[in-house]
Amino acid sequence: MLKLFKLLGNKRLFFLLMGLILFIAVMGFSLGSRTSLSWPEKFVKDTVGFVQYVFYKPAGYVAGLFEDISNLRSLQEENEELKIALAHYTRDKVNYNFIEQQYKRLQDELHFTDAQKERYDYTWKIAQVLSVNDDPVNRTIVVDIGEREGVKEGMAVSSTDGLVGVVSHVSYMTSTVKLVTSMDAKDPNSNGIAVTALGKENDVFGMIETFDKKQGKFLMTRIQDKKSLAKDDLIVSSGIGGVFPRGMIIGKVKEIQVGEYGLTYTATVEPAANFTDWKELFVVFTPDGEGK
Helix, strand or coil: CHHHHHHHCCHHHHHHHHHHHHHHHHHHHHHHHCCCCCCHHHHHHHHHHHHHHHHHHHHHHHHHHHHHHHHHHHHHHHHHHHHHHHHHHHHHHHHHHHHHHHHHHHHHCCCCCCCHHCCCCCCEEEEEEEEEEEECCCCEECCCCCCHHHCCCEEEEEECCCEEEEEEEECCCCCCEEEHHHHHCCCCCCCEEEEECCCCCCCCCCEEEEEEECCCCCEEEEEHHHHHHHCCCCECCCCCEEEEECCCEEEEEEEEEECCCCCCCCEEEECCCCCCCCCCEEEEEECCCCCC
């Protein structure tokens, strides 16, 4: 209480406080009755805005600093993951180089001919689909590369997913591709595909000569041992016979059953390729004498 009397005894401070109270009262009255601001009110609002700017701007910088620290932590984690991936890549590259050198050394020691060394050195050339013939008996497509690019009859055509067909006719700028879904064992002009299972090349042999249109699956016949094949095995072309290159993906095994005469087994294979929609295909160029 004594401090209050001393404060009131200071005339300058007393009049300053009274003036401030009066100013606030007038400003409140003015805001309640007018829509426009007087110059003292504008001064006060500008002053308050400046003070807010002075205090809030550093606060914004501090918040941004914490956000940057959080981003740096995320970048550090991503950097660690990339380092691990790079280490795996380096390791795999070393293993690949070692295997490649060993393979070349064995080729030289076994006196492989140039033709043998290049046998599986395939080149894939991209081709755009120009048109589709939906004839159920002989479904074909036309692509935009031909003799000009070196395309020849008998070359395999694949999508990014799996084998699509074989080149049946070639003109200078285009090629006609007969789809493997047109295969029929009863058709003498239909070429079968000698196939095997990926990773079981020495144990599995079969032929795909028919596409079952009702099931939408290939029929893999002439399987000698049922135990050598299992559901979901990936079926690829074996390269035997020279019509289709080795390693062309056909599809996955869905079912295995006894063959027509009970001496061998037949497997239904779901195609890997999609035969309804293509953006682009690939014509497989093989060394001379293969796939022609």
